[in-house]
Amino acid sequence: MQHAIALAWQGEGNVEPNPMVGCVLAQGDVMIGQGYHESFGGPHAEINAIKNATRPVAGGTAYVTLEPCSHVGKTGPCADALIEAKVGRVVIGCIDPNPEVSGRGIAKLTEAGIQVDVGVESDAAANLLAPFGKRITVGLPWVIAKWAMTIDGKIATMHGDSQWITNQHSREIVQGLRGRVDGIMVGFSTADADDPLLTARGKKLRTPTRIVVDSQARLRLDSKLTTTTDQAPVILVTSPSHDQQHAAKLAAKGVEIWVGESADPNQRLHEFLRDFAGRGHTNLMVEGGGTLMGSLAKMNQVDEAHVFVGPKMLGGRNSITPVEGENPLLMAASKLFSLRYVRRIDDDVYMQYRRIVNAQSGGQ
Numbered sequence: 001m002q003h004a005i006a007l008a009w010q011g012e013g014n015v016e017p018n019p020m021v022g023c024v025l026a027q028g029d030v031m032i033g034q035g036y037h038e039s040f041g042g043p044h045a046e047i048n049a050i051k052n053a054t055r056p057v058a059g060g061t062a063y064v065t066l067e068p069c070s071h072v073g074k075t076g077p078c079a080d081a082l083i084e085a086k087v088g089r090v091v092i093g094c095i096d097p098n099p100e101v102s103g104r105g106i107a108k109l110t111e112a113g114i115q116v117d118v119g120v121e122s123d124a125a126a127n128l129l130a131p132f133g134k135r136i137t138v139g140l141p142w143v144i145a146k147w148a149m150t151i152d153g154k155i156a157t158m159h160g161d162s163q164w165i166t167n168q169h170s171r172e173i174v175q176g177l178r179g180r181v182d183g184i185m186v187g188f189s190t191a192d193a194d195d196p197l198l199t200a201r202g203k204k205l206r207t208p209t210r211i212v213v214d215s216q217a218r219l220r221l222d223s224k225l226t227t228t229t230d231q232a233p234v235i236l237v238t239s240p241s242h243d244q245q246h247a248a249k250l251a252a253k254g255v256e257i258w259v260g261e262s263a264d265p266n267q268r269l270h271e272f273l274r275d276f277a278g279r280g281h282t283n284l285m286v287e288g289g290g291t292l293m294g295s296l297a298k299m300n301q302v303d304e305a306h307v308f309v310g311p312k313m314l315g316g317r318n319s320i321t322p323v324e325g326e327n328p329l330l331m332a333a334s335k336l337f338s339l340r341y342v343r344r345i346d347d348d349v350y351m352q353y354r355r356i357v358n359a360q361s362g363g364q
């Protein structure tokens with residue numbers, strides 16, 4: 001199952017809005033086939049594993065990270081393929097989070113007389129599935145907060161200078177991350193201060209939509225975002241009371257003007273997240289600044305944090321920090337994360353954290 005999970009991760013960025021899935025076929029202790037869901041619309045993991053098998057599969061065991069599907073989607077049902085291949089046992093990491101199909105694949109397999117065991121390496125399998133599961137069950141995208149900070153935890157000076165905190169190599173890694181997500185979001189102040197392009201350069205699995213949260217629709221007409229709508233879509237998330245004349249000019253340049261109904265900025269942001277997931281988008285990377293990140297943290301909508309630390313000390317109470325917002329009084333109010341990955345990049349450090357939901361104590 002651990003190998004099946006490692007295989008599944010290889011589909012990251014290429015299979016969404018489908019889930020990442022891996023499959024290993026074995027006869028006793030010998031692996032005889034392996035496969036993963038490689039691309040959206042392409043064959044599922046089980047089909048690839050059966051196709052790649054080097055020995056007869058009949059009577060063997062299939063280790064699958066996710067419950068095999070029982071319905072006809074872009075491809076035929078994987079449960080049927082395993083039944084036809086006459087496997088003797090199916091070991092499953094996680095059941096399908098989609099309430100409409102959950103349990104049906106397992107039922108089909110057991111009805112065909114196949115032994116089914118569920119919950120092997122279930123935490124790792126659930127981790128793999130979390131972004132897909134959030135979209136399917138909650139109707140919201142998986143939010144990845146990304147920032148670069150100094151060793152004393154600042155992302156910009158008080159006047160907004162932030163270029164650069166980390167080295168070239170770290171910034172290239174960010175380019176790679178952008179090429180795997182469906183959207184990249186920034187707050188108006190970041191769009192205004194940095195004039196970022198926010199496109200994915202280098203190896204690109206998908207073209208993320210660029211999103212600016214800008215209640216008044218003040219994004220400059222000559223900004224890099226406004227002038228490159230032919231390269232990747234741009235959405236401006238704004239309020240009912242925005243500057244309509246300016247918004248019309250932005251729209252004429254190809255910017256989609258998304259007007260939320262609520263007068264409350266966070267409520268509006270929530271409305272937008274729901275709409276974004278409804279468009280079939282799974283992963284949203286938020287690249288700051290601190291004010292927008294503070295809102296998302298308050299809304300409990302930071303699922304992952306990708307933190308780059310550059311070897312600089314800036315100082316200053318008024319320098320901008322990665323997550324602004326309200327000032328909690330007690331540590332118990334902090335959100336809890338677990339460290340998933342850490343890497344040294346010359347003198348920079350890159351860390352990935354994942355939010356721990358429903359932690360029993362010590363935080364929210």
Ligand SMILES: NC(=O)c1ccc[n+]([C@@H]2O[C@H](COP(=O)([O-])OP(=O)(O)OC[C@H]3O[C@@H](n4cnc5c(N)ncnc54)[C@H](OP(=O)(O)O)[C@@H]3O)[C@@H](O)[C@H]2O)c1
Pocket residue numbers: 146147148149154155156159160161162165186187188189190191193194213214215216265266269287288289290291292293295296320324
């Ligand atoms: N080092 C890094 O990784 C990094 C990354 C990004 C940014 N930065 C730096 O951070 C600075 C900007 O950060 P910032 O904290 O001042 O601003 P920000 O988060 O980029 O933008 C905040 C603005 O977004 C708009 N907004 C609309 N809806 C919002 C909502 N629900 N929640 C929060 N904001 C909402 C608000 O303006 P309206 O009311 O007008 O809509 C708000 O003032 C820049 O100097 C940039 O260089 C650094």
